[in-house]
């Protein structure tokens with residue numbers, strides 16, 4: 001009867017977990033080999049192993065579905081069976097799975113190998129997105145050089161992948177249907193225990209007023225710098241002038257847009273170089289922060305097997321930063337082409353946050369070794385980085401000399417954080433609104449680029465530096481579109497990380513709501529055992545419970561909302577409204593005059 005069936009199911013789950021641990025370990029090792037060294041041999045090995053494991057998974061899926069797990073009373077056992085009942089892309093017939101794997105591998109390789117020619121020296125054509133194009137956008141203040149780099153990169157990495165992307169959409173949608181979803185959009189939303197994107201729209205409505213204020217202020221400062229012919233009074237901002245090839249964060253233009261330029265700069269990049277930091281030292285600093293919270297340090301294997309600098313042996317590799325769980329409870333790695341910049345100092349904390357999550361849930365069944373939802377995984381490292389980025393913490397670790405702690409300095413600091421966190425929200429939101437509409441067939445291939453730029457203009461208030469046509473495919477110029485990595489996880493992360501930060505800061509005694517002497521943006525949880533314990537308790541849950549339960553363990557709230565973001569940036573929001581009022585800056589943007597549809 002049922003009790004015997006559940007007992008049998010429990011035994012079966014234990015065995016299946018052992019089998020899964022081994023097959024996932026083999027697959028991740030082959031993926032690591034391919035992404036660390038893109039060769040035909042490594043691609044073929046990954047393809048063959050992927051197809052072999054897909055067949056094994058089809059077999060074990062039949063056995064899994066032979067149990068009456070829908071009736072099980074043990075909710076935890078039922079949750080495990082429910083997760084194993086999702087076969088994923090292994091549900092595809094082998095030939096379609098092969099076409100899918102090849103389409104994504106082709107896009108990844110195109111992106112990794114893409115290069116552009118230097119603006120000044122047109123014979124120098126070996127510039128990759130990391131570090132070269134990234135550096136151009138960090139340093140150049142020449143609109144023509146920025147336009148050249150923008151157009152060349154979007155041609156080399158975007159347009160080139162349109163065919164493979166269309167094939168990938170077909171195959172991935174087929175897999176979605178075989179897993180019981182209408183399209184990939186619903187499959188991705190199910191990861192958040194949602195059936196539509198209404199909650200994401202609600203979050204956007206909460207933060208949009210704040211975004212419009214910082215957008216208007218930045219447009220005004222850019223117009224002052226480049227002139228009205230380059231930056232209009234009321235139109236969208238040209239995407240190539242925002243310090244980032246995707247215009248997703250605008251930190252690199254902070255140096256000439258910050259509210260109080262006469263106040264001392266907080267230039268972490270200069271400090272890292274001046275103090276002979278190395279990539280290794282950056283990783284050790286992040287590791288030390290987690291240990292200060294009485295959380296886990298990384299194992300020795302991590303230092304032996306990670307790749308933390310771009311290899312200089314001329315190989316092709318995926319440079320985009322990533323953290324890896326090899327599902328054997330011991331092997332955890334990061335692959336990152338680190339350079340000595342404040343951006344990479346943050347990325348290092350971001351990636352070490354993934355590793356910390358892996359370490360905290362490594363003893364759970366393999367099926368539960370994931371974030372409570374994908375946004376949780378992206379938030380861990382960023383929460384730590386919110387403390388690290390405070391002038392207070394930077395002084396503790398010697399990366400910033402003493403300076404004023406007055407209102408103007410706080411506004412400058414919040415503005416710097418706003419160029420990373422507020423500005424990012426519409427970008428992350430639109431990237432998957434675009435892909436949802438593609439997966440749902442609302443956006444056909446002949447409309448891809450037009451619909452992408454309609455979203456870029458309406459949500460982000462940016463426009464392309466030159467006319468676009470359907471020979472372009474600008475979305476694939478962003479890594480995650482070429483690599484089939486869902487992106488709403490970052491939108492969720494940039495909302496919930498402030499809810500997490502607020503809770504941790506109160507536990508650390510660093511923040512009291514409505515106490516102006518303790519700004520949330522000045523909180524540093526460094527060395528707080530209470531904060532570390534609460535964070536660890538949430539991370540140890542992995543995906544064993546629905547994400548509202550994990551959220552509640554840390555914050556006492558069961559829902560995600562923008563109250564954390566709005567509380568953190570309240571002083572800046574007030575300042576921006578007053579400043580835009582004072583200068584008469586137009587809030588929002590009128591339609592673009594650039595032809596892109």
Ligand SMILES: C=C(C[SeH])C(=O)N1CCC[C@H]1C(=O)O
Nearest residue numbers: 248320321322323347350490
């Ligand atoms: C650092 C990573 C690897 Se998970 C990343 O892709 N991030 C972190 C911030 C947003 C997003 C991006 O670079 O687009």
Ligand SMILES: [Zn+2]
Nearest residue numbers: 350354377378
């Ligand atoms: Zn991440």
